[in-house]
Amino acid sequence: MDRRNLPIAMIASRVRLEERLILQALERRGVRHEHVDPRKLTVLLKGDRPPYRAALMREVSHSRAVSVAATLHALGVPTLNRPAVLDVCGDKLRTTLALRGAGLPVPEAAVAWGAASALDAMSEIGFPVVAKPVTGSWGHLTVRVHDREQGRAIIEHRAALPGPQQHVFYLQEHIDKPGRDIKVYVAGDRVVCAIYKNAVDDWRTNTAIGGAATPCPVTAELSALAVATAHAVGGGFLGVDLLVDKQDRLYANEVNHTPEFHGAIDATGADVAGFIVDWAVAELEAAEAAARA
Template sequence: MVSSTAPRTALLASRMRFEEKRLLEVLDRRGIPRTVIDTRTVRHHLHDTPPPWDLVLNREISATKALYAALSYESAGVTVVNSAAAIETCGDKWRTSLALRAAEVPTPPAALALTAEAAEEAAEEIGYPVVLKPLVGSWGRRVALLPDAAALRTVLEYSEALPSPLAKLAYLQRYVDKPDRDIRVIVVGGTPIGAMYRTSDGWRTNVARGATTTSCPLTDDLAKLAATAARETGADLAGVDLVEDADGGLQVLEVNHGVEFKGFQEAHADRVDVAELIVERLVLGIDKRMDREVGS
């Protein structure tokens, strides 16, 4: 039974994927008041009255739209998951790297270069092979594993021709000699709920690129690293990507704010229900805080 102060919840999305449908199913089954906001209809006026929601589950695919929606709703006093601050950090690979380094989370050596010439020097300092990533992006798009300076120059020439100013900046990361897999840990409300291996024939192991998923034991070390990475990037709901290095250690690559969990759910079958835990810890977590405020 949901309390009388159950948070009025909105789900913001421009596409109804597996994840959004599951969240709506859980909200409905628990009797939590909810509405769906189609991102394509959103407009914010500076002097608008506050929206009628206590919580917005921000499921917008576009990081830019998700960020500005979060900024607007938060300015009106609405709690947004994930927050604008988390999206700003997790949505930018260099900001993520800086946050991880500040918290002494093990992560591969990386560099940001503002010009192609500086990028070539940074790559030499990191050592080939080097991974070139767009500062903003997901699903492994425009990520290149470069064996030498000639390959780097070719990709940098392509990046220089792109219209976006961000595309002209080079984020370089040392390649980690790993097995044919990486690890994704999902963290909800500060607590890791499980881990999965993502295995691929290629060096990129994104589920969106066809990687297969299997359950991974959530060891104490894995859980601690993932929880710290989520906390330091401000993500209430986080997909933390890690790799095992040649010495058996763990390194955090990225923290994702727009978490897709279809592959994770398939890997864990009925043992873990991600949507249930999101509602329990993030939606009803708001409910519990509201109850305390009403009773105070």
């Protein structure tokens, strides 16, 4: 069977606006596709290759996304993004290690595995310091800590939580920024568009908690850092978070492997869903041509 005749599976348990737009972009381009809810998916590990040309990963649950992608990849179904990329991007510590390993400018950071050492690390970095969970999105449980007393309270709270990942204390230098961060959408080697995420009634800029999206000019410096950041975690279609300080210095911060983009569409008018589909089909066709050669 010519696998090019098989559908591309869009893996998503929740079909948000972004997923609907991707499905519409696939339809407009005449690309065979199928929405697959991973909660209803069964894969026989001794069976045949699953009947998909590829899997476009849009699953919001990080653990489920990594598990599904790893399974499909092992059984011969290409996944976009790749399992290793999902794995790294879902962990802020591993992302930082990848960015530092690539020599990119990043905020000073520390990690500790005990309450006392975490408090000492806060003092070492210098207050204010940002405490983040190593997993999670939308700015949840991210706290700006102003002094040792507040730091002790935050650490004691985290230590009392049942999840073991809450006991990995990831701490980051607080960048004195002009009330906004930058989100850059990267597809392969190309920047699709960029937005400012402007803080509204909160020091955090996440649009999921009320931050406002406005267009951000794509300069050569911004484009180069965003693409290098995406490559450092393995590449693909990614949302790259950059920080900018009051001296306009840029820092690579985090990378989202399943970024939301409706705010970027509203702010810039870019056809982000179309870019995702065009990038995915081009990647797939190149891989298939190489396999036939």
